[in-house]
Amino acid sequence: MEGAHVMSGLVLEARGVTLRRGAREVLRGVDLDVRRGELVAMMGLSGGGKTTFLRAVAGLEPFDTGSLSVDGVTLTARAAPLPEVLRALRRKVGMVFQFHYLFEHMTAAQNVWLALVHVHGVPRHEAERKALDLLEQMGVGARAGALPRELSGGEAQRVAIARALAVDPPLLLMDEPTASLDPARRDELGDTLERLTQSGRTLLAATHDDDFVRDYADRVVVIADGRVVEEGVPAAVLGSPQHPATRQLLSQKPRTDREGSRDDRRPRDTD
């Protein structure tokens, strides 16, 4: 099985993932494949299950049925993952939270090398060098000694990405990466993410930002009511949305006209 995944180039393979919180079914059978080197955007209305799905993939939340495989590591339903499975998963998945959650009491560099030293046993000086390299790559090398509260939102996000990349995971999950960025910063981020995918990394980002999706995503999946309802290249899916949820999604966000963007000055009717 593992060989098959690698051969097929799938970094993430989700099959019929369901997750229930109390009486509420948050995920109702999510099927999703993400190939190596892809930047996949996951869109959907708030509460539709995007973040929950990311958390399940990151091993932060157990799911009820179905299966999840990340680069050959398979999570089973209905159970907290075994310690060794979890350990293996941590090397496969990096996560950048919407609010970054940088460790407040540590400098940017410390945030990046913490796991290298304490989880992966990398010697301190080596880990520190790697942290500086990563921060340089992310364009925040000069802020290595700063505490999180001293960083701007964009800087903090770059540090958070560097932290997630420190152990070289094949899959990087991002929750609302553009939520707090102005258009210029958003384009910088897009360029950075493109570089990452070009170097073979796979990205799955939950987002509301259809401009960002159009400009940078290879593929977009729309999640509504805990299911994937629409999927394809951004121009097609966002250009002629088929599912009511996608249309509602596109009608909700006021945005500036951009070159190549669809004119959306239309009544805010829901399907």
Next chain:
Amino acid sequence: MEPLSRPSPYNPWSDEASIDMTQPRARLGPFLLGIVRPAIALLLAAGVAVCAAAQPPATAGELRWGGDPEGGSPYVEADPLDPSRVVGFEVDVAALIASKLGLTPRFQPVQFASIDASVKRGDFLIGLGGIEDTPARRATLAVTVPYYGFREVLTVRAGDASRFRTLADLRGRRVATLGGTIAYEILLDAQAGGGAVAVSYDDDVHPYSDLAIGRVDAVLLDHVLAEKAMRRERGLVTQPDAVAVGHYVGVLDTKNAALRGRIDAILREAMRDGSLEAIFRRWGLWNNDQPELYARVLGTIAPVPGSAVPSPSGEPDEAPPPGSPPDTAAAVRRYLPALFRAALITIVLSCFAMALAIMLGVAVASGRVYGGRLLRALLTAYVELTRGTPVLLQLFVLYYGLAEIVRLPAFVAALLGLGLNYAAYESEIYRSALEAVPKGQLEAARVLGLSERQVFTLVRGPQALRLALAPMTNDFVALLKDSSLVSVLTVVELTKQTQIFAANLGSWLVPGALCAALYLAMSLPLARAARRMEAKWKAPTS
């Protein structure tokens, strides 16, 4: 007659002293006493406050007199048959004085150590109750003629009777007494000369119970108290030779010098007509020292200059000029080193106790956040029990209550008591701080692969510590002040030393100011350091 300065061999078991005074309290263990006494003191203090507020100091037709019912039999104690009444020889003396003045005696309970200050405030007209005739009292109060002569006697364990005969035999040994008394001054002098080590207590019961269990090697106190203790504790022997002699007097405010003159006349008359003798015989306290004292007071024999009381400043039967202030500057110079030493004890004790409280507090808080249900319940019980009962009670239980099982040295008991108590408060601070660390921080750490233990030690703990810093500083300052409570365990820390100083000087003004200055000198830099650390951790977002 033998001169007073050469005390004759004294037999505490003489016929005169053989009346069996069944004391209900004698049947209680020291542990219960330890708990009951502070409770009584507290109630009485509240009573005093209420009375002082509700009633004028002197009601027409009444002689308000103050004494410490904790001093107990035979001085003043609640009547075992009717606790609303007090009985004791001091009660009888007060009644005698009142009746000659044509007044009704009215008793005002007050803490022993506060009698002088209380009479000066005007809470009552005269203080009675084993009050020693000292130079400090003569300097600041109107003191009556002495009406009872006592001996400072050494009590030791029976097994030591032959080797510890005098104070000189007790070089380097711990000798207990009541703080703020002549006996304590004698011991301090001995200690300064490289002799016995003085250990001060707040009551007259625990010196003897601690002697019996070996915490101290001797007790130096009035023979009246020694006799009382011998009836209570087994296996103790009081040495026949008196270390010194002293007198009990009544104290009045200097502005009542005229009343003091009338009371002196009444006491002299009572010495002549035998009514004082009758009182002391009734209480089994009459002995051969008294006729000699009375003769001196009445002037029928020449006063003996320089009795064995250390550094007397005047003859007990000569009224001193009232209000001549003692040399405060000299007293400050004399006491300052002792105050500094006591402050050192306060700070060392507080630091160690706080260190213990922090370590235990972290353990308790982690257990309450991460532990199983049983552990959580146990730790919650510990926290609630500790926070819900007075630290004074906990100190008493640790030091006196557990003495049968484990004999903790006073400093260790003080450290443990304060440390265990504050650990409960610290743990609550840490618990809420741990719970205040955002969940996202923990999830970020978990996603990176940190184990739960590493999440705690590398992320959650350090962040919680920053949140806990301000309340911790608060607690440390509180602990610094609460450390004064350990004086009940014979540890002489800053407040206790100040009390001793104040008793010696007869005024709280200068010692109180010095004491406050020392506490502030310890707590202010601490608060500042904490503020600086907080500022460093909470720098404004750039």
